[in-house]
Amino acid sequence: MTRPPRQLSLNLFIHPAGHHEAAWRHPDTQPERIFTADFYTELARTAEAATFDAVFFADGPVLHDGVEFNSVGRLEPLLTLASIAAATERIGLVATASTTFYDPYNLARLFSTLDHLSNGRAGWNIVTTASEDAARNFGLDSHPDHVERYARAAEFVEVVTRLWDSWEDDAVLIDRASGRYADPAKIHDVAFRGKHLRVEGAFNAARSPQGHPVLVQAGASNEGRAFASRYAEAIFTAHQRLADAQAFYADIKAGAEALGRSRDAVKILPGISPFIASTEDEARALEREFNELTVPEYGLRQLEKLTGVRLDHAQLDGPVPAELFADAGDVTDNSRSRLQVVAGIVEREQPTVRGLLHRLAGARGHRVVAGTPEQVADTIEEWFTQGAADGFNVMPPYLPGGLDDFADHVVPILRERGLFRTEYEGTTLRDHLGLERPASQYASPAADPAHALRDASGTDEASDAVGQEEARTAEPVLA
Amino acid sequence: MTRPPRQLSLNLFIHPAGHHEAAWRHPDTQPERIFTADFYTELARTAEAATFDAVFFADGPVLHDGVEFNSVGRLEPLLTLASIAAATERIGLVATASTTFYDPYNLARLFSTLDHLSNGRAGWNIVTTASEDAARNFGLDSHPDHVERYARAAEFVEVVTRLWDSWEDDAVLIDRASGRYADPAKIHDVAFRGKHLRVEGAFNAARSPQGHPVLVQAGASNEGRAFASRYAEAIFTAHQRLADAQAFYADIKAGAEALGRSRDAVKILPGISPFIASTEDEARALEREFNELTVPEYGLRQLEKLTGVRLDHAQLDGPVPAELFADAGDVTDNSRSRLQVVAGIVEREQPTVRGLLHRLAGARGHRVVAGTPEQVADTIEEWFTQGAADGFNVMPPYLPGGLDDFADHVVPILRERGLFRTEYEGTTLRDHLGLERPASQYASPAADPAHALRDASGTDEASDAVGQEEARTAEPVLA
Known part of the structure; x- marks a missing residue:
């Protein structure tokens, strides 16, 4: 059998009880186990048996609103993934961590160690953290605005990649006879001096299996x-x-190419939150079952926070007030992006307030589908083959059942259609995603060009340039 | 059989290839594996089979001097322990982390998560990090002095314990019927405002199995x-x-009692690095074998750094120069403590420079013993019964062999003598150490006293007082 040229990437996005906001109330979920290792290990093993590329956790250093009505607490993802690494062999391990609220030396060590411990399965979901409340947990009077956060993020990525490259791949000698453990000429001080961050010394571990996560x-x-x-x-x-996904896909691929990168060097995975049943009617009934478990107080509060408009319990079965989207200009860029998605839903579907709350309860703005395994596979195939996706961020509405249904019923169809692997071909997350292992930036023949640049000026021009360019970028949303 | 009233605590201190500085050169060590999970998991399983209380990693966010001649690189310990947690059932997991170079909200999450993932086996070795070079990895022009570091450390411990207590033990309801996930009256903003640290919000996870690590x-x-x-x-x-260990032991226990704590609430574990063989002569020969693998350039550089005095390769076989300890007043408090230990060795033993380097190569100032299993057990028993120790921090000079010898030959003798457990009685590290599980500080009948204190003044008087008192304390050494 000839393999098709392109294979889907599937990532399991684990939200403790499931991505539906009422998941914890459903009798088939296990909110009692969301602070235990076994719960996540079992999910990761299910995903590994289904040959997913990776498991992934969102994160933020803050207790989100609404703990009275939702299981918003969470474990720290890097440690959870280290625990999962010990209980799995192949599946990738992607953790979210904030460039605003971590120091780069600490963060570089955590991810490098995860890559070592897992034999090359680590990934870092880079976020700048949009929550004002998080800043209050780090001694800040106010949250840095998105310009400042993204300028720091750009420097942060520059410096952590230098740290990960600090030891060239052949730096470690272990020459017992001569007593030389390593070649110090191949271990580099990173000497990074940016506007937001300064890190002088070398990294304190060997380069990790993937080069970097x-x-x-x-x-x-x-x-x-x-x-x-x-x-x-x-x-x-x-x-x-x-159409929106296609436009985004084309834009990102073109943007990467314009920067001299290959189109294949960046994989685009839209979120999909599927309710799966043997008939479409049953799947829709299942979705309704979860929607009816939502707590209106919780949803109203979330919508108020998004729109800045007070909402009333009495309005639940009336139309969505027009003023809900009037103040979009006054909120942050981050919220505005999400607000546009919500405004689009209201415009197209004209729901009641309650209907809108149900619509948003699914996966916080990500795409919710309800259908048979074939229908779910059909939409995955359509987006994959029509220039909208290189794969999907699979967001089960409830766990573990929503994952089991996808693994048992949708994955076999994708495999039959030749769209998805039947076994892992490689061992690292880069292997699964078809990404190359990067060379150390210090390993080029013209040794250590970054140092030469820095030595000329005493500051780091390359990273300053990046910092300025990236200062116009804004916040990731909806993840 | 009647159990003796007191049982030893044994902690395995894992230094990658072993605690002897030349361990990596010995044919029986495995420096090729020090960046892999399996190496540490195997060590931890050996220690668990021998019913050790815990495994422990030192740490610092810096590449230490001398990587050319020694395996000074290391993995990040919290993640390494999360990986070990998944492969063990009972053994405690103690990680070093710095109050100077971490943010308390991040650190509180990492240790809380380790405690959750391990079902209550986490411990935190609190350090302020003495290395000047570490400061350069965190954007600081100079390293904060010990007064400032300890003032921050005292606030840090206060705020992380508040974060760990933020959710009372019965805060989580999971009341599916009513839709109430948690009782918000039992989840507390920590509202900590010190001189060095400010953290406002609540923690974002349930209280961990041990109350706190x-x-x-x-x-x-x-x-x-x-x-x-x-x-x-x-x-x-x-x-x-x-005699020194007895004086320290008595001083700490008296200090704890003076602060209203029980003598048993603090366990004192001196380091011991044992070379073990079937005769004393063989054990001494084994120690010599490792000493002869030391690289003089490396040892001289370490001694120069400690003393501030230049040393010459030609002096190796002459007496230790008197001026080596003349400048003790000019170095930091941290180094001075270690310098006193080294000066004592020189005064008592009158070694050559090479002899001193060998003496220091063993375990960086910790006690090295060489003898039969009975002799090692004898000295452990003597210190344990003579008011010098509640147990030991076991520092195998080489790994895994030095641990295997201790587990196979010394532990059985300690068990025969009724000094050490034959199986774990409890499941948590607190159980093993005989420490009580602390109640949440927010759970007292007079609800939330810390808040009342803060609300009165706008700042945190309790923690300020602690910060000032602790400002006179200095750096832990030799660990």
Whole structure:
């Protein structure tokens, strides 16, 4: 059998009880286990048996609103993935971490160690953290605005990649006879001096199996695309409609090419949250079952926070007030992107307030589908073959059942159609995604060009240039 | 059989290839594996089979000097322990992390998650990081002095314990019927405003199995004892002689009692690095074998750094120059404590320079012993029963062989003598150490006293007082 030239990438996005906001209330979910290792290990093993590329956790250093009505607490994802790494062999491990609220030396160590411990399966979902409340957990009077956050993020990515490259691949000698452990000429001080960040010394571990972890970004907003086009090797994105996804896909690929990167060096994975049943009617009934478990107080509060407009319990079964989207200009760029998605839904579907809350309860703006395994496979194939996706960020509405249904019923169809692997061909996340292992930036024949540049001026011109360019970019949304 | 009233605690201190500085050159060590998960998992399983209380990693966010001649690189310990947690059931997991170079919200999450993932086996070795070079990796022009570091450390411990207590033990309801996930009255904003640190919000995870991870400290210097007496639940310490260890032990226990703590609430574990063989002569020959693998350039450089005095390769076989300890007043408090240990060795033993380098190669100032299993067990029993130790920080000079010898030959003797458990009685690290599970500070009948105090003044008087008192304390050494 001839293999098709292109294969889907499938990433399991794990939201503790499931991506539907009422998942924890459903009798088939396990909110009692969301702070245990076994729960996540079992999910990762299911995904690995289904040959998913990776498992992924979102994150933020803050307790999100609404803990009274939703299971918004979470474990720290890097440690959770280290635990999963020990219980799995092949599946990739992608953690979200914030460039605004971490120091680069610490973050570089955490991800390098995950890559070592997992034999090359680590990925970093780069976020700048949009929450004002997070800033209050880090001694800041106010949250840095998106310009400042993205300028720091650009420097951050520059410096952590230098740290990951600090030891060239052949730096370690282990020459017992001579007593030389390593070649110090192949271990480099990173000597990074940017506007926001300064790191002087060398890294304190050998280069990791993948060279460096896969860089992931969730640049769904218009302004975030520049950052994603430059740095991202995979993108998690949110689109409701094929045409929007196609436009985003074309834009990112063109942006990467314009920066001298290959179109294939960045993989685009829209989110999909599927309710699966043996008939379409049953699938829609299943979706309704979850929607009816939503707590209106919770949804109203989330919508108020998004729109800045007070909403009333009494309005639940009336039309969505027009003023809900009037203040879009006054909110942050991040929220505006999401607001546009929501406004689009209201315009097309004319729901009641309650209907809108149900619509948003599914996966926080990501695409929710309900259908048979064939229908779900059909829409995946359509987006994959019509220039909208290189794969999908699979967001089960409830766990573990929603994952089991996808693995047991949708994956076999995708395999039959020749769209998805039947076994892993490689061992690293880069292998699964078809990404090359990067060479150390210090390993070029003209040794250590970054140092030469820095030595000339005392500051880091290359990274300053990037910092300025990226200063116009904005926040990833919806992830 | 009647159990003796007191049982030893044994902690395995894992230094990648072993604690002897030349361990990596020995044919029985495995420096090729020090960046892999399996290496550490195997060590931890050996320690667990021998019913050790815990495994422990030192750490610092810096590449230490001398990578040309020694395997000084390392993985990040929290992630390594999360990986070990998945492959073990009972053994405790203690990671070092710096109060100077971490943000408390991030650090609180990492340790809380380790405690959740391991079902209550996490411990935190609190350090302030003495290395000047580390500061250069975090954008600082100069390293904060020990007064400032310890003032921040005291606030840091206060705020992370508040974060760990933020969710009371019964905060999570999971009431599917009513739609209430948690009781917001039992989830507390920590509202901490100190001189060095500010954290406003609530924690974002449920309280962990042990209430909070075990707090460990390595307060070997005189000035560090106040910090240890107040906060530490276990202390790693370094003493060459019984009398010194007894004096330290008595001082810490008295200090804890003076602060209203129980003597049993703080466990004191001196380091011991044992060369073990079937005769004393063979054990001494084994120690010599490792000493002869040391690289003089490396040892001289370390000694120069400690003393501030230039040393010459030609002097290796002459006496230790008197001026080596003349400048002790000019170095930091941290180095001075270690310098005193080294000066004591020189005074008592009158070694050549090479002899001194060999003496220091063993375990960086910790106690090295060489003998039969009975002799090693004898000295452990003597210190344990003579008021010098509640247990030991076992530092195998080479790995995995040095651990295997201890587990196979010394542990059975300690068990026969009724000094050490034959199986785990509990499941958490607190169980193993005989430490109580702390109640949440927010759970007292007078709800939320910390808030009342803060609300009165707008700043945090309790933690300021602690910060000032602790400002006189200095750096843990030798760990």
